[in-house]
Amino acid sequence: MGSILQAPSVKQSVIVVGSGLAGLSAASELVARNVPVVILERQAKPGGNSIKASSGINGVPTRFQPPGLDSLQHFLDDTINSVSSSVMSTMTETRRSLISTLTSSSASAINWLVDEKGVDLSRVAQLGGHSHARTHRGAGQTPPGASIITTLLSQLKANPLVELQINTTVTKVLTSQGEVIGVESQQGGNVQTLHGPVVFATGGFAGDSTGALTRYRPDLHGYPSTNEALPGSQDLLSEIGAQLLDMDQVQVHPTGFIDPKDPSKTTKFLAAEALRGEGGILLRRGKRFVDELQTRKVVTEAITAQPPSTTEGTKQWDIVLLLDEKTYQSTKSHVDFYLWKGLMQKKTISELDHSDVVLETLEQYSDIVQGKETDALGRKSFGNWALREPKPDTVVYVGNVTPVVHYTMGGVLFTPDAEVLDADGKAIDGLWVAGEITGGIHGANRLGGSSLLECVVFGRIAGRNAARYVETTSDKR
Numbered sequence: 090m091g092s093i094l095q096a097p098s099v100k101q102s103v104i105v106v107g108s109g110l111a112g113l114s115a116a117s118e119l120v121a122r123n124v125p126v127v128i129l130e131r132q133a134k135p136g137g138n139s140i141k142a143s144s145g146i147n148g149v150p151t152r153f154q155p156p157g158l159d160s161l162q163h164f165l166d167d168t169i170n171s172v173s174s175s176v177m178s179t180m181t182e183t184r185r186s187l188i189s190t191l192t193s194s195s196a197s198a199i200n201w202l203v204d205e206k207g208v209d210l211s212r213v214a215q216l217g218g219h220s221h222a223r224t225h226r227g228a229g230q231t232p233p234g235a236s237i238i239t240t241l242l243s244q245l246k247a248n249p250l251v252e253l254q255i256n257t258t259v260t261k262v263l264t265s266q267g268e269v270i271g272v273e274s275q276q277g278g279n280v281q282t283l284h285g286p287v288v289f290a291t292g293g294f295a296g297d298s299t300g301a302l303t304r305y306r307p308d309l310h311g312y313p314s315t316n317e318a319l320p321g322s323q324d325l326l327s328e329i330g331a332q333l334l335d336m337d338q339v340q341v342h343p344t345g346f347i348d349p350k351d352p353s354k355t356t357k358f359l360a361a362e363a364l365r366g367e368g369g370i371l372l373r374r375g376k377r378f379v380d381e382l383q384t385r386k387v388v389t390e391a392i393t394a395q396p397p398s399t400t401e402g403t404k405q406w407d408i409v410l411l412l413d414e415k416t417y418q419s420t421k422s423h424v425d426f427y428l429w430k431g432l433m434q435k436k437t438i439s440e441l442d443h444s445d446v447v448l449e450t451l452e453q454y455s456d457i458v459q460g461k462e463t464d465a466l467g468r469k470s471f472g473n474w475a476l477r478e479p480k481p482d483t484v485v486y487v488g489n490v491t492p493v494v495h496y497t498m499g500g501v502l503f504t505p506d507a508e509v510l511d512a513d514g515k516a517i518d519g520l521w522v523a524g525e526i527t528g529g530i531h532g533a534n535r536l537g538g539s540s541l542l543e544c545v546v547f548g549r550i551a552g553r554n555a556a557r558y559v560e561t562t563s564d565k566r
């Protein structure tokens with residue numbers, strides 16, 4: 090379908106770079122407006138890091154939430170608190186307008202996925218840093234990233250307006266007189282040039298441990314990551330004048346699984362945040378040490394405040410994630426997978442390291458959950474935890490976890506219209522961005538579930554605006 094020299098009646102194709110949720114959301118909006126799309130993806134399999142998302146997507150207010158509790162204002166407040174006041178004090182208006190677009194478009198993002206695309210998002214959980222349950226996932230076994238991506242992808246693949254090129258790495262964004270006019274890409278040894286407006290949705294750089302990550306955050310050198318070990322693509326846009334923002338703001342997720350079979354492996358499976366949200370607790374040498382529902386940043390800092398256990402190769406800590414039977418039942422779809430992978434084990438308390446300390450910790454914790462005591466660490470919501478009288482032979486579910494580099498908050502400075510700003514603050518024509526490549530929404534900390542949300546919200550905006558651009562420029566030509 091290319092895009093060079095088409096009959097006048099055929100609309101020009103829009104080039105979408107990246108086949109994660111941001112790219113697929115943009116592509117879906119484009120084809121809904123009858124605009125042809127070429128999706129370029131460097132990997133052999135489409136879906137990016139989006140397909141791995143395991144906790145869910147935020148939306149407020151939705152019909153799946155418990156009625157009458159949450160509000161847009163709460164979601165906005167939680168997001169701004171998470172950004173942190175020091176980050177919020179710079180570029181305040183820009184950040185406010187992006188966050189306002191993100192939160193106020195969240196209900197329609199969920200409705201779009203559920204009602205128009207047919208994705209099941211009927212379960213909600215409360216994740217760390219959130220004041221209410223608002224992170225949506227399906228009721229079945231399939232994790233939310235996989236179910237959203239496979240649904241959008243199969244609808245796009247069935248559409249004759251869509252061409253998906255895999256194994257195709259974009260190496261240059263082409264401009265003419267300040268306007269983006271296409272991209273250069275490589276497939277195997279072949280270089281290809283495509284012309285058309287561009288939606289750039291290439292994700293973050295959390296897996297780029299030897300490149301961008303070490304450049305912006307040398308202290309994180311040696312940390313394992315949940316992302317694929319591939320370079321970030323932000324530089325392709327800074328080369329054409331895009332500004333970057335918050336590049337040193339990197340989210341370290343507190344809980345990546347240490348696989349007992351391969352403890353120093355650099356790419357790690359995430360221990361889904363829902364495990365803590367639904368009732369799981371964290372132990373260091375048998376004792377709780379943090380409110381497990383605090384933000385990722387707070388939980389991570391509580392872990393890394395003590396020296397790591399491994400410094401050779403990967404930098405890791407020894408923390409145990411523990412679930413009682415009821416919490417296991419409520420997170421069964423996750424945990425059965427982890428048990429099968431050997432990342433978690435079903436054990437009695439007496440089989441654990443520091444078992445006497447663990448027993449004492451669980452006795453005290455059950456008093457806290459029953460309201461006999463308040464938690465000195467500040468946890469107020471206990472999910473499905475139901476263990477009341479722990480005994481040495483009580484069955485629990487445990488896994489070893491350590492902090493992992495998970496998400497890069499920084500990226501390309503953009504607007505609520507998904508436009509990219511140059512050094513003069515002027516929008517670059519012919520270019521839109523969405524997803525983790527952007528900066529300005531999450532500041533010091535991204536809330537769980539808000540990344541899939543930004544992909545859908547700004548991906549759709551990018552798609553709509555690129556479609557309008559094609560319609561108006563083809564009128565001119």
Ligand SMILES: Cc1cc2nc3c(=O)[nH]c(=O)nc-3n(C[C@H](O)[C@H](O)[C@H](O)COP(=O)(O)OP(=O)(O)OC[C@H]3O[C@@H](n4cnc5c(N)ncnc54)[C@H](O)[C@@H]3O)c2cc1C
Nearest residue numbers: 107109111131137138139144145259292524525538540541
């Ligand atoms: C294990 C895991 C679990 C997560 N769970 C959640 C969750 O529950 N909820 C949530 O909100 N967020 C979650 N996140 C974060 C979220 O998944 C990502 O931030 C989000 O999916 C990013 O989407 P994206 O479309 O911007 O990028 P991606 O999904 O990473 O897609 C970008 C694509 O662009 C391609 N690409 C990059 N550069 C080029 C180039 N030069 N040429 C061609 N192609 C290129 C990449 O190969 C990739 O396929 C999770 C992340 C991980 C790793």
Ligand SMILES: *[C@@H]1O[C@H](CO)[C@@H](O)[C@H](O)[C@H]1NC(C)=O
Nearest residue numbers: 132133134255256257276277
């Ligand atoms: C893509 O690359 C993979 C891995 O190098 C290869 O196995 C596959 O055949 C390629 N597919 C296409 C369509 O080029």
